[in-house]
Amino acid sequence: MNELRSDARSWSSSIARLLRNPVLRRVLPATLVSALGDGMSMVAVAWLAVQIAPPGQAGIWTGLAVAAYALPAPLGVILLARPMRTLRASQLMAADAALRSVALGAVAILAITGTLNPMVYVLLLAVSSVLHAWGSAGAYTLIAELLPDEEDRVTGNSLLSTFAQGSFVIGPALAGALTAVTGPGWVIGLDAVSFAVLAVAAASVAARPDGGAAVQPSESTAGAWRTIADRPRLLGLLAVTCVFFFLYGPVEVALPIHVAHGLHGSPGLLGLYWTVFGVGATIGALGASLLRRRPPWQVVVVIIIGWGAALLPVGLTDAIWPGMLGLAFGGLIYGPFTAISTALFQSSAPPRALSGVLAARTALTTPSTALGTLVGGPIVTAVGGRVTLLLSGLLTVALGVAVAAVLRLTRHSRLAPDSNH
Numbered sequence: 001m002n003e004l005r006s007d008a009r010s011w012s013s014s015i016a017r018l019l020r021n022p023v024l025r026r027v028l029p030a031t032l033v034s035a036l037g038d039g040m041s042m043v044a045v046a047w048l049a050v051q052i053a054p055p056g057q058a059g060i061w062t063g064l065a066v067a068a069y070a071l072p073a074p075l076g077v078i079l080l081a082r083p084m085r086t087l088r089a090s091q092l093m094a095a096d097a098a099l100r101s102v103a104l105g106a107v108a109i110l111a112i113t114g115t116l117n118p119m120v121y122v123l124l125l126a127v128s129s130v131l132h133a134w135g136s137a138g139a140y141t142l143i144a145e146l147l148p149d150e151e152d153r154v155t156g157n158s159l160l161s162t163f164a165q166g167s168f169v170i171g172p173a174l175a176g177a178l179t180a181v182t183g184p185g186w187v188i189g190l191d192a193v194s195f196a197v198l199a200v201a202a203a204s205v206a207a208r209p210d211g212g213a214a215v216q217p218s219e220s221t222a223g224a225w226r227t228i229a230d231r232p233r234l235l236g237l238l239a240v241t242c243v244f245f246f247l248y249g250p251v252e253v254a255l256p257i258h259v260a261h262g263l264h265g266s267p268g269l270l271g272l273y274w275t276v277f278g279v280g281a282t283i284g285a286l287g288a289s290l291l292r293r294r295p296p297w298q299v300v301v302v303i304i305i306g307w308g309a310a311l312l313p314v315g316l317t318d319a320i321w322p323g324m325l326g327l328a329f330g331g332l333i334y335g336p337f338t339a340i341s342t343a344l345f346q347s348s349a350p351p352r353a354l355s356g357v358l359a360a361r362t363a364l365t366t367p368s369t370a371l372g373t374l375v376g377g378p379i380v381t382a383v384g385g386r387v388t389l390l391l392s393g394l395l396t397v398a399l400g401v402a403v404a405a406v407l408r409l410t411r412h413s414r415l416a417p418d419s420n421h
Helices: 002-019 022-052 058-068 073-079 089-112 118-128 132-146 150-182 184-206 221-229 232-262 267-291 296-316 320-334 337-348 351-383 385-419
Strands: none
Touching: 002 022, 002 150, 022 058, 022 089, 022 118, 022 132, 022 150, 022 184, 022 232, 022 267, 058 118, 058 232, 058 351, 073 132, 073 351, 089 118, 089 132, 089 184, 132 150, 132 351, 150 184, 150 267, 150 337, 221 232, 221 351, 232 267, 232 296, 232 337, 232 351, 232 385, 267 320, 296 320, 296 337, 296 385, 337 351, 351 385
């Protein structure tokens, strides 16, 4: 109990130090606004794809739309590395937010006027995500630059991930209600506005002398990959994260199809599913700082197995409440993952390579989810949404068990030589 109280006091002190930083006081509220917009798009992007897809092709186009919202990120890292790595962290955030605002605004206008077709929709979503890896890297690099203390970095990371997870508390429920009344196009339009807010805030911070240091020009994208490859701990974490996110990907296709066709539900019901996930994830993300003394790999294994188990209720029954309770539990378990894994990268990568390393990480993990959604589309079409959710859960549990077994074998192999002396 005393340890818990000490952790709580340490966490509150860390939050106070973070909020005293003038740059973060300006950027964090705008980040929260854009996260809320993205939370609304979790419902609107998929629902709009279901609406405009040709008959019998809802699963395919929903998978393509959700994937296009993230999949081009690696191209942005590879093709735009030279100009991007010379920008400040806040400038990276501003560039990503501005592009997303313009592209999503175009989607909204076409959807509202009834002139949007599936192919144009997917292309515009793809354009909106080209700089996503750099924008995400910019946010976490800004945290690392402004908060030199490792404990404060974990707190800053957990606050960013709390915004992302907390957006699922309000965003999907609000999007469900608005979509039912106005249509998904208006909801995506609000998402575009939210990114415009972030673009303005980040650009204003970039003009300040304390708005984040520029990435050193001598660091190339190849150097970032080499930094990761030379650190087995980071390389292993990156590989496991990619598989974990890939197995999650089909959920973003299967859940809206399951709600719309399997349960004959409304956008509001889909929003409610994501909202209960968001409630759990917000609590879990806020508690990330309390796990900083636990072995990171043990935390990773528990999160993977816990998330997989959380999908089993929604995959085994059409009953609504068991599925919602499962997603709430899954959110609680998953919540700390981003903060814990990002802190490992921040503490292990050289400062001059940090922005590139984080962009490289996002360039792999984000499309992993997108590839999962692409695979999920045909699977949902073949076996249905609920069975796809069940398969995703079972395979994720198997991944967690496999990682635990590898860690156990590795630990024994390291101890074996010592036991012979």
